[in-house]
Amino acid sequence: MSKSNHIRILDGNTFVVSEDTGDIEATPSEPTGLFSLDTRFLSTWVLTVNGERLNPLSYDDLQYYEARFFLVPGLATHYIDAKLSIIRERAVGGSFRETITILNHDEKPVDLELRMDVASDFADLFQVKDEILNKKGEIYAEVEPDRLRLGYRRGSFKRETVIASSVPARYDKGGFGYTVHLEPNEQWTARIDVQTHAIGPGGRDLRMGVRSHGTERLALQQDLEEWIANAPKVNTEHEDLATTYRRCLVDLAALRFSPLSLGGATLPAAGLPWFMTMFGRDSILTCLQVLPFTPELSKTTLRILAALQGTRFDDFRDEDPGRILHEMRYGETAAFEEQPHSPYYGSVDATPLFIVLLDEYEKWSGDAALVKELEAECRAALKWIDDYADLVGNGYIWYERRNADTGLENQCWKDSWDSISYRDGKLPPFPRATCEVQGYAYDAKVRAARLAREFWGDPEFADRLEREAAALKERFNHDWWVADGEYYALALDPDGRQCDVLSSNIGHLLWSGIVDADRAEKIAHHLVGPRLFSGWGVRTLAEGEVRYNPIGYHNGTIWPFENSFIAWGLRNYGFAEEAATIASGILDAARYFDGRLPEAFGGYPRDLTKFPVEYPTACSPQAWSTGAPLLLLRTMLGLEPHEGHLAVEPRLPAGMGRIEVLDIPGRWGRVDAFARGRLDLHQLAV
Structure with missing residues (x-):
């Protein structure tokens, strides 16, 4: 039987559903996204190189909490002689982390424009399931020098998605981007951290105290090994x-x-x-x-x-x-x-x-x-x-x-x-x-x-x-x-x-x-x-x-x-x-x-x-x-x-x-x- 092209990774209270490219483009008929505590914190997460979407060669859902996507520009067929490889590695563990690696296989240097389009509709999971999105509060986006903050507020109910990169990025309300220069056989890597916050009455983050395996792969792997060993x-x-x-x-x-x-x-x-x-x-x-x-x-x-x-x-x-x-x-x-x-x-x-x-x-x-x-x-x-x-x-x-x-x-x-x-x-x-x-x-x-x-x-x-x-x-x-x-x-x-x-x-x-x-x-x-x-x-x-x-x-x-x-x-x-x-x-x-x-x-x-x-x-x-x-x-x-x-x-x-x-x-x-x-x-x- 063939696998669904929806890739799912999860860790207790947090899970991600994406396409086999790693992209998230939520629609009423495609309930993808980053979810936690019955809220969708990311409804768009789309990577492009020089304005073009990427195509999958393969993917590995390595463990329940992580996945890796191997991508190339252009059509993913055996006729491709790609000069670039793009690897997306992601993990959940109380938060969401994605590492993007680009490898230049060409004999010449290359200049690239990377872009991640980002959005959140902060949909309630019941709204996603019923395909009815009727938000009664305010969705906002705030650009800071070193991060992008997406949010939703309705009275004392507040949810936020905060995105930061290990490599300096250009942030705007619709996402963030990089200009990358790669010499022959050189590679470039950026780690992107996405934190989710659920603010309740009194300004307290409800996620404090929620079980998390930790965001580091080693901690997640150790937890799983102990679980199986017991x-x-x-x-x-x-x-x-x-x-x-x-x-x-x-x-x-x-x-x-x-x-x-x-x-x-x-x-x-x-x-x-x-x-x-x-x-x-x-x-x-x-x-x-x-x-x-x-x-x-x-x-x-x-x-x-x-x-x-x-x-x-x-x-x-x-x-x-x-x-x-x-x-x-x-x-x-x-x-x-x-x-x-x-x-x-x-x-x-x-x-x-x-x-x-x-x-x-x-x-x-x-x-x-x-x-x-x-x-x-x-x-x-x-x-x-x-x-x-x-x-x-x-x-x-x-x-x-x-x-x-x-x-x-x-x-x-x-x-x-x-x-x-x-x-x-x-x-x-x-x-x-x-x-x-x-x-x-x-x-x-x-x-x-x-x-x-x-x-x-x-x-x-x-x-x-x-x-x-x-x-x-x-x-x-x-x-x-x-x-x-x-x-x-x-x-x-x-x-x-x-x-x-x-x-x-x-x-x-x-x-x-x-x-x-x-x-x-x-x-x-x-x-x-x-x-x-x-x-x-x-x-x-x-x-x-x-x-x-x-x-x-x-x-x-x-x-x-x-x-x-x-x-x-x-x-x-x-x-x-x-x-x-x-x-x-x-x-x-x-x-x-x-x-x-x-x-x-x-x-x-x-x-x-x-x-x-x-x-x-x-x-x-x-x-x-x-x-x-x-x-x-x-x-x-x-x-x-x-x-x-x-x-x-x-x-x-x-x-x-x-x-x-x-x-x-x-x-x-x-x-x-x-x-x-x-x-x-x-x-x-x-």
């Missing part, structure tokens, strides 16, 4: 799996995000380019996926989400006491409450998942102190499930937005407008209750009962939670079961009518444990049957449903993150073969994306396309897609914490070969796991 080592005969594993570790490092004012602690941001910020659901699910490999992300994620847990009733933000946030933004539209993400709480699943992650983290880490520290927040989350989420009064979690202008209609993970439907394709009224969220609530109560009994010293509360969980499971298996299809409905409407389509959500029910044992086999057969399973993975909506579309965002695409949890659930119910089938499909797909699974890809049958078809606007890298191969590794090896030890029970897909996972961290210290897959007789015959 993770378990994976040795495998399956070369594509080894490539994918390393790619996942590198992308997880890149996606570490530091929320403002929280002391530099990091959690996984959701994904590039649209979601480089804190998401409750996405961060929690990513942490669950990567627990055996990078457990430190879970502790900081839990603490940060607990610190921002809802405390009041706020219809604009869909906030309730005890509710875990959905999304936090720092741009202009959030600052002026033109959208509610400051933070926004319109997620129906993050709250029970918060409890699930805390329990799972303790099982791995033995961190009893954190469980005790977050007792009040867990109790508040459980109260939200019982008292505030049950909008109909029948014991289920429901959702309906209270902010009709900018709130999310669908507040489950399938949050697109048309993702929930009846079998005839019609959309149900609100409020809605989706099946997987009831599974999360069941799991949260079972897990909270353990925490209450073992850590909070409250056995009566534990007994009550267990009774409530058992009652929920019994009621759910009656109300959600679609008798004529032998699967669970996607959702219920407020009258109790089933949204009776066959969907991937039934796989979530397995990993939550809410499925009755005598029905689990039917669910497993659906998940790997031809309507849901494409050969690459489980589709979000089954082929044959009215709204099925193989490239419909939540109506037929394949989401790697979801497949990893489905495989985990299958394995937990004893369906190791089915789990291996899904793991094999997703890991095979990763090979076509150079080990970096996108947010979603098409649900076309594998025998039709022969390769996975990427969804056109998928985020990449994306946190829970990055975590998917790690959870699949855990599932294939059967890694589970058990009575203070790590249990290992491998069941690898055919042809996977030998896998070693060394130095798996946990309450047991560090231990190793080994597995060998069966031979693929078909491959041998070929």
Whole structure:
């Protein structure tokens, strides 16, 4: 598969999206630029030599935080006998730095005029995504002797981009330039530093204290090496799996995000380019996926989400006491409450998942102190499930937005407008209750009962939670079961009518444990049957449903993150073969994306396309897609914490070969796991 010509480099809170020349020319259809804290700080960054644009010979996206572009004047074909080479090297690490090197290959000296056109629209990321730029403040440019300052101000909201060069330059409001004389075989170099500033009330730079790896390449490289060294080592005969594993570790490092004012602690941001910020659901699910490999992300994620847990009733933000946030933004539209993400709480699943992650983290880490520290927040989350989420009064979690202008209609993970439907394709009224969220609530109560009994010293509360969980499971298996299809409905409407389509959500029910044992086999057969399973993975909506579309965002695409949890659930119910089938499909797909699974890809049958078809606007890298191969590794090896030890029970897909996972961290210290897959007789015959 060909690479996109959009080159992306990132480091936590800062990222750059450019063309393969290194140029940035933002338009509504080309969302390129230098972004930080939900603001575009550069919308134009175009290099010319003697008034001419440059053409790419090649580029290297060397690490997640740096890239190098090799350019020449004229057309980039093999007929070129270029007398000049231009190399652009750039890195992000709290700021943005670009080094330009020009080499003269001619036998004669040459005089050159270099120009960098520069501009910033200071667009809010929401404005970029919606292709609507409506600035209500003042954009300005100030030329100083040794720098160019671009800025935007609207009341106390102020953003600035400051550009300086290591070589004296001629600055003007539209950019800067150099006059360069090069003798034969001589080279010229200039380093350009771009600093971004986010000024809030009182004139304080909000970026102070934000985690930064530093701007020097050595510091960035050292940070990445330490990150990889601390993770378990994976040795495998399956070369594509080894490539994918390393790619996942590198992308997880890149996606570490530091929320403002929280002391530099990091959690996984959701994904590039649209979601480089804190998401409750996405961060929690990513942490669950990567627990055996990078457990430190879970502790900081839990603490940060607990610190921002809802405390009041706020219809604009869909906030309730005890509710875990959905999304936090720092741009202009959030600052002026033109959208509610400051933070926004319109997620129906993050709250029970918060409890699930805390329990799972303790099982791995033995961190009893954190469980005790977050007792009040867990109790508040459980109260939200019982008292505030049950909008109909029948014991289920429901959702309906209270902010009709900018709130999310669908507040489950399938949050697109048309993702929930009846079998005839019609959309149900609100409020809605989706099946997987009831599974999360069941799991949260079972897990909270353990925490209450073992850590909070409250056995009566534990007994009550267990009774409530058992009652929920019994009621759910009656109300959600679609008798004529032998699967669970996607959702219920407020009258109790089933949204009776066959969907991937039934796989979530397995990993939550809410499925009755005598029905689990039917669910497993659906998940790997031809309507849901494409050969690459489980589709979000089954082929044959009215709204099925193989490239419909939540109506037929394949989401790697979801497949990893489905495989985990299958394995937990004893369906190791089915789990291996899904793991094999997703890991095979990763090979076509150079080990970096996108947010979603098409649900076309594998025998039709022969390769996975990427969804056109998928985020990449994306946190829970990055975590998917790690959870699949855990599932294939059967890694589970058990009575203070790590249990290992491998069941690898055919042809996977030998896998070693060394130095798996946990309450047991560090231990190793080994597995060998069966031979693929078909491959041998070929």
